[in-house]
Amino acid sequence: MTDTTSPGGTTADGGPDRTGAPDAPASRLSARGLTLAYESRTVVDGLDLDVPDGRVTVVVGPNACGKSTLLRALGRLLRPRRGAVLLDGRELDRVPTRAVARSLGLLPQAPVAPEAITVGNLVARGRQPHQRWWQQWSEADERAVTDAMDSTGVTGLADRAVDELSGGQRQRVWIAMALAQETELLLLDEPTTYLDIAHQVEVLDLVRRLNRERGRTVVMVLHDLNQAARYADHLVAMREGRIVAQGPPGRAVTADLVREVFGLEAVVVPDPVTGGPLVVPGAPASASAAAPATVPVNIRKATP
Amino acid sequence: MTAPDAVGETPREAPGREAPVRPPGYGLVRRGRASFLLHRRSAAVTAALAAALAAAVVASLCLGETATAPTEVVRVLLGLPSPEELVVGTLRLPRVVLGLMVGAALGVAGGLIQTVARNPLASPEIIGVTHGAAALTVGAMTFGLTSYALLPYLSVAGGMLAAALVYVFAWRRGLSAARFVLIGLGFSVALRSLTQLFMTKGDFLAAQQAQVWLTGSLNGRGWEQAGPLGWALLAVLPAVLWCARAQRQAALDDDTATALGVRLGRVRLGLAATGVVLASVATGAAGPVDFVALLSPQIARRLTRTAQIPLLATALLGAFVVTLGDLLARRLLAPVELPVGVLTAAIGAPYLVWLIARGRTGGRP
Ligand SMILES: Nc1ncnc2c1ncn2[C@@H]1O[C@H](COP(=O)(O)OP(=O)(O)OP(=O)(O)O)[C@@H](O)[C@H]1O
Ligand SMILES: [Mg+2]
Secondary structure, X not given: OOOOOOOOOXXXXXXXXXXXXXXXXXXXXXXXXXXXXXXXXEEEXXXXXXEOOOOEEEEEOOOOOOHHHHHHHHOOOOOOOEEEEEEOOEEXXXXXXXHHHHHEEEEOOOOOOOOOOEHHHHHHHOOHHHOEOOEOOOHHHHHHHHHHHHHHOOHHHOOOEHHHOOHHHHHHHHHHHHHHOOOOEEXXXXXXXXXXXXXXXXXXXXXXXXXXXXXXEEEEEOOOHHHXXXXXXXXXXXXXXXXXXXXXHHHHOOHHHHHHHHOOOEEEEEOOOOXXXXXXXXXXXXXOOOOHHHOOOOOOOOOO | OOOOHHHHOOOOOOOOOOOOOOOOOEEEEEEOOEEXXXXXXXXXXXXXXXXXXXXXXXXXXXXXXXXXXHHHHHHHHOOOOOOOHHHHHHHHXXXXXXXHHHHXXXXXXXXXXXXXXXXXXXXXXXXXHHHHXXXXXXXXXXXXXXXXXXXXXXXXXXXXXXXXXXXXXXXXXXXXXXHHHHHHHXXXXXXXXXXXXXXXXXXXHHHHHHHHHHOOOOOOOXXXXXXXXXXXXXXXXXXXXXXXXXXXXXXXXXXXXXXXXXXXXXXXXXXXXXXXHHHXXXXXXXXXXXXXXXXXXXXXXXXXXXXXXXXXXXXXXXXXXHHXXXXXHHHOOOOOOOOHHHHHHHHHHHHHHHXXXXXXXXXXX
16 A cells, blocks of 8 residues: 655655754654564555654544554554664664663553553553562652542542443543653553543643643644644654654645645634644635634633 | 543642552552552452461361361371371371362462463363373373373473463464464364374273373372472472562553563463463373362452452462362262362352352453
8 A cells, every 4th residue: 555665765745844954853762764564564664753852743644544553663562674763772672671661651542451450550550660579669659640640630530440431531541551651752642532522632731731841752643633733843744654744733734735645625724722723624615715714713722 | 421520530639648649459568669569358368268278278187087186187287296197197188288289280370371361261271281281191101101100290291282382373473362262272172182082092991091090189199299299389489479470461451561661472471381380280290170270260360359360369269179179079979089170160160150240340251
């Protein structure tokens, strides 16, 4: 399905921004010539990516384009067929897995909890890479877990069995587990699935707070382009295993990009809340129809 | 839909908190930088099981063709002079000790194998250990092996060899739990046919003797089996201690475990190897004792209500079930003896059914 012809290259076809620009921020986590495959099918071919430190990077793209696959490789859940993922300049495979787990956390798209485990115990599992047989529950563990549960609003669920929660509650528990790991880099695969709109915004605000207040580097896959545009510092648009465009959403999100990535006609207007880009699907009747004032405003205001 | 409670159910105030927060159900001990968690319910269950086991052991030493007073049994156990020394110390004790060890080893083996297979129905029988042991032993007997002393060792070798083959065949870029069980099942069926083939083709008398030896029973077994088994278990003990922690990690799904820095490939191999060695040496010493490996871990987990199988409680429960089973096997139809496996199944199965039916931790199929 991938027809990439540029073995080393990545961004293509008039992407508005390029990595490796002279003023590009430092990057602890990057991919070089990454080729990812399951059995015989190649999903990602020769991809390069620098995850900017201290920023929120959001990956968007249509279903099955390889977003989760890329994220799994960045989190060393999938071994590259060719190329490498570099953490602090070292190949991920060469770094001891515990050490990786202390600086890189990942929430898979569909995690499965052990049978009958309680919420408190599952979140506590996030401390695994920081623990030893003789250090089973340090004060740091305590602080991290309390913190993670409070900020995801699952403290009151601590004694409930994970099996018995609603999809949204469960999702927040998993996010709490990933937060409890207290890694500087955090990879989240569709953290907003199952959540209602209010909780989506809450989780995204939480992610942003982690980034702004604690300097965490975040890479997340999101399906909603507008949420991506709103919460990303750096937006990566993928299609068929390639990066089609990347950059700040203000520049990256254009009607052309939406057409190219999703094959969807859309109008991009300024977001009435943030002033950033807002994608409104559908072709305008005439070219001038896209006046901001006509856009219905029903998006909850982000908490500052 | 998400509950509006989500917002209301948030924190107790974080600062000024007194009692340390810890995972629900756990007690905490801190000494300097060291800290240990103790699952309270598991501790209570373990203590109760230890008491039940002690009672079963004493009962088992008391009862026989003649009954002995518990006070005399205790005297013998303490090494004090006693008129019952011969009956208790020489005749009954080795058999009880062997039963204890076999039960504990099988229970833990079952727990480890079930963890690796991610399947509560997995057992040494299903992954090839039992039938591998049978095939090699019966094969050797029918093809002219005459040394009985070698039989246990052959049995151990057969079990480990079969399980190793199953593991290798189930491996394809990592171990798939489902493949492990299915390939194990396939091997077991094939090995059982092979055993039967040996029995019909080979020397009839030898085959009969092999079969008797392979019926799980503690009858006529004693220090010759208990001694080597004890040493073997002692040698495996460090691995079992490692497993106790590793097992917790293996309970998570592959991606989550890897993300948390667990080397799942190694962990699974370690768990499976330890389980197979335990099951093999136990089978070598007493023949296949049915259901102990299958039932003990599940009963223990339901008693402790933990997410993973509690190994110590499982060991005690396995030992208890075999001790009690053997006592009943000896006394129920005395002087006729039943195979202990029949009794362990008769005790364990109804209890497990009751636990599940009543179950809080019902569990997915
Ligand atoms: N474990 C697997 N084995 C084989 N093929 C897989 C596996 N996981 C994913 N794929 C294939 O790889 C391709 C990319 O999948 P991936 O999960 O990365 O998509 P995605 O962009 O995350 O999609 P979505 O938005 O639906 O989550 C798909 O064609 C998928 O069928
Ligand atoms: Mg995906």
